[in-house]
Amino acid sequence: MFTEVVVAPDYTREALDILTRKKNVRLLKVPEIALGKSAKKQFLNTRRVVGGLLVQDRDLGDVDLDKAAVVTKRKPTADEMEALKFAWKIVKFVKSNAVVYAAKDQLVGVGAGQMSRVDSSRLAIIKAGNAGLSTKGTVVASDAFFPFRDGIDEAARAGATAAIQPGGSVRDQEVIEAADEHDMAMIFTGMRHFRH
Structure with missing residues (x-):
């Protein structure tokens, strides 16, 4: 039929x-x-x-990141905030599941199109290394929420100091606790960028 x-x-x-x-x-x-x-x-x-x-x-959404929710004990530094804004702009245009690592003026690594967010994170780290770039001192942005703490753990191992993501997972508290354990600052935007 x-x-x-x-x-x-x-x-x-x-x-x-x-x-x-x-x-x-x-x-x-x-x-x-x-x-x-x-x-x-x-x-x-x-x-x-x-x-x-x-x-x-079309994803035309925009968030005033200066008013976005800092959900961790530590707030982002001024440099981290600039890098988070930059990373959030970039991750919007990457195919989901998207994770990017960036400094305030440089894209360092991109992971896209994977079945899991942690795999996208690992791919971004590998791509950065292949380009001769370091993820140490970068920030990480995810186009949708981190469903488990493993994405934040992976980012911390890679040297990221702050994260930006929409939030909204049933495990948000677990992810926030992971960021706090790693002394990472994290922002929830309340809006996802999900590109197919």
Whole structure:
């Protein structure tokens, strides 16, 4: 059995009359994809998938990181804060699961597209090393929450001194405690950057 899906910005009454007579047809009305309205199209991302198309909202979110929640005992230093802002801007454009290591003016390592966040972190560390860069004294940014403490433990072993992530895991407290154990500063943004 096949199901056909028609996605359009709107439907005329005549079109609805014809399309609703067809068996196994699903109609989706998505005004944002109106043809010729490029201003609206810029708010959607599309990805081809087997047998179809994934349409998702574009990540246009922005957070005032100076007002974001510091969840650890230690607050970020001024240099760490600049590096965290820089890393947060970069991780937004990396394919999920994304982890980046950065200094305030330099991207050091990128880990992307892995099945686990800790694997993305390890990949970023390897990439930094392959480029002759050190992760010691960097900050780490994750596009979504660290689901377990292992991501923070890995970052601390690599020499990261601060972290930025959305928060929102059922294990947030465990992750915060790991950061405190390593004397890392950590910020929760309350917003994720998740790119497929």
